Each structure stands twice: as structure tokens, then as C-alpha cells.
Ligand SMILES: O=C(O)C1=C[C@@H](OP(=O)(O)O)[C@@H](O)[C@H](O)C1
């Protein structure tokens with residue numbers, strides 16, 4: 001599906017309810033599989049959550065989690081610790097290119113039985129579940145935090161608990177904090193000190209937990225506000241005390257002229273003041289914001305230097321290359337390295353450019369707000385369903401951009 005986006009107004013006013021966080025939801029689904037008395041409120045309606053939920057309810061011999069990184073990593077550890085369960089865990093073509101060796105190696109040292117069925121180090125995997133009794137493991141921390149969260153979730157179900165030694169620089173650290181805090185919420189004792197995480201033997205408690213709405217999804221509306229002439233928009237359900245690292249966008253977008261105020265269950269974001277002329281950020285802790293921020297800066301005509309992006313190459317697509325290619329089509333001057341992106345300030349945006357989305361939801365959603373500056377076409381717009389199935393409806397509801405099939 002191709003969508004043509006055109007500005008209808010430069011003044012934004014509206015209210016939206018955003019779906020639950022997919023990261024919180026996917027952790028809670030695994031915990032619920034260990035303790036079915038856990039009740040999850042405001043569960044994400046994203047594809048990535050639905051595939052994980054379906055997998056956990058299925059007794060099929062082959063489980064296909066499509067593009068969902070967290071589902072792939074969390075289920076690898078989950079199945080490895082389920083005695084008697086035999087499963088082939090597979091995914092999309094792209095999933096078969098996303099590395100999983102650090103997690104498989106760690107699980108094997110704990111005694112798990114996992115084999116690669118195609119390329120060594122990558123899905124699909126054949127997993128024969130067993131009782132895991134060892135309780136100490138090491139893993140490299142600079143490739144994906146999801147491997148570590150997968151071990152932490154598994155650790156909460158183990159009789160002897162689990163001590164995880166983290167090697168190297170920790171990437172995407174707030175996602176580890178999110179896992180720790182959710183474990184604590186269901187009564188699992190944890191300790192994160194220096195380079196090691198301890199999951200103490202605990203009994204997971206039956207609890208009702210409400211998922212906060214997804215902050216990464218909110219980022220596209222921060223971008224819209226930044227690019228509009230005037231704006232005031234309310235998004236719910238959000239709280240000042242968030243488990244999601246992407247709430248850091250509040251401070252980031254301040255520098256781009258966006259102000260956030262917390263209300264009881266929502267945020268009010270408005271356009272206040274000017275953007276700075278050069279935005280310099282290390283996004284190691286918030287990799288999912290990189291595309292949104294780069295595109296906002298381009299739309300504002302300001303320069304940016306983004307670093308800490310080494311994990312972007314192994315996400316839904318090589319996000320650094322995809323960003324460079326699509327921004328260049330619009331007339332941007334942009335350079336990327338293995339872990340950074342720099343964009344020069346620009347004074348024009350080419351019109352009616354077709355943006356390829358590389359089966360990456362965030363490519364589609366990050367480029368959409370640019371329509372406020374120039375008409376734009378988003379290819380394969382349905383990709384948004386990976387994290388935000390009603391993104392286009394939300395955009396239409398704001399009545400600031402017309403969204404049509406050309
Ligand atoms: O644990 C999670 O829920 C996630 C961790 C991050 O991945 P990496 O740790 O691979 O950077 C993030 O990019 C992803 O969207 C969700």
C-alpha cells in the first residue's frame with residue numbers, strides 16, 4: 001500500500017490514545033507464561049506482541065515470529081528452559097539475518113539444547129527444552145540488550161536464580177532497567193551492580209499490571225509538533241515515572257522547540273520556541289528514536305550529529321543506510337559511519353518523493369511528519385503494524401495531513 005501525504009494545515013490540535021508499549025507487553029507476556037495469575041492491562045496491539053502472545057498459546061512444532069526481535073530473543077530463552085518442549089523457532093527473511101549467537105552461546109553454557117538449522121549464529125533454531133540448573137553465565141552486552149533481557153526473564157523462573165556477567169559496553173541500557181523493574185513488580189528480587197545482574201530465586205507473584213502507552217510511538221507526534229507552525233496535542237496514557245527509556249525524548253525535543261507537560265494520565269505537547277541550529281546526541285540508550293530525530297532535524301532545516309548507533313545495522317533493516325538513502329532522495333546532505341549519522345543543514349525539501357520503507361515500521365512513521373513541509377509518498381505503508389497498527393488512523397484523526405492512496 002502506497003500513501004500520499006499532504007499538509008492540510010500547519011496548526012495542530014488534538015487528542016490521541018496511543019497503544020500500550022510493545023516492550024513492556026512482551027516482557028509481561030513471558031512472565032505471565034510463568035505465572036498465569038498475572039493480568040496485563042493495556043496490552044500492546046502491535047504485530048510483535050500478537051505473534052508472541054500467539055506463540056505462547058500454541059503447542060505447534062514450528063513457531064514463526066515474523067519480524068519481532070523481542071519475540072525471537074525472549075522465546076529462545078523461554079523454550080530452552082521448558083523441559084519436554086521441542087520447537088523450531090523461525091522468523092522472516094530479515095530475522096534470519098539478525099544475529100542470535102551471543103544468546104545461544106550463553107544458553108548452551110547453562111545446559112540448553114539449541115541447534116542452528118540454516119546459518120550458524122542466526123535463526124531458525126531447533127530448541128529442545130530442558131531443566132536449567134546452572135545459575136551463572138556471561139554474555140556480551142554491546143550487541144543487543146534483548147539477549148540479556150531474555151536471560152533475565154528466564155532467570156526469574158529458575159529454581160537457582162541466575163547471575164549474568166555483562167561483557168563490554170552495555171547498549172540500550174534502559175531496556176535492561178525496564179526488565180528489572182517489571183521483575184521487581186511481580187516480586188522477583190534483582191540486583192544490577194557494575195557489570196553484573198543477579199536474579200535471585202523468587203516466586204513470581206500473580207498481579208495486575210497496567211502497561212503504559214508506547215513512548216517510541218509518541219515520538220512521531222513530537223516530530224509533527226516540532227515541524228508544525230503551532231501545536232498543542234494530548235497523548236494518553238503516559239506518566240512521569242516511566243519504565244521506557246524513550247521518554248528521554250521529552251528533553252531531546254525541548255531542543256527542537258517542543259514542550260511537554262504531564263497531566264494525570266496524559267502528556268500535553270506543544271510548540272514553544274525555536275529549535276537549536278545543531279543537535280548533537282549520543283543515542284546508545286534510545287536507538288529507536290534515531291530515525292525520528294534525524295528526519296525532524298532535516299524537516300527543520302537544522303544540522304544533527306547522532307552517535308551511539310552501532311546497533312541500527314542489525315534492526316528491521318540497516319537503518320543507517322536506509323536513512324541515508326531516503327534522506328538523500330529528498331535532497332539532504334547526509335553521511336553515515338558504522339555507528340553515527342551526520343546531517344548538514346538544508347534549505348529545501350524535494351516534493352512528491354517516494355520513500356522506501358525496507359519492511360521497517362519506523363522508516364514509514366519517521367518520514368510521515370515531513371508531509372508538513374512537502375508532499376511525500378510512503379511505500380508499503382502497512383509496515384507500521386509491527387509496532388503501531390493504527391498509526392495512519394491517528395494521523396488522519398489529527399486532520400493536519402491528508403492521507404490518501406495515490
Ligand atoms: O528490549 C526491548 O524491548 C527492545 C530493545 C532494543 O533493542 P536492542 O537492545 O537490540 O538495541 C530496542 O531497539 C527494541 O525496539 C526493543
Ligand SMILES: C=C(OP(=O)(O)O)C(=O)O
Nearest residue numbers: 067068069070288315387
Ligand atoms: C528494533 C525494534 O524491534 P525488534 O528489535 O524487537 O524487532 C524496533 O521496534 O524498532
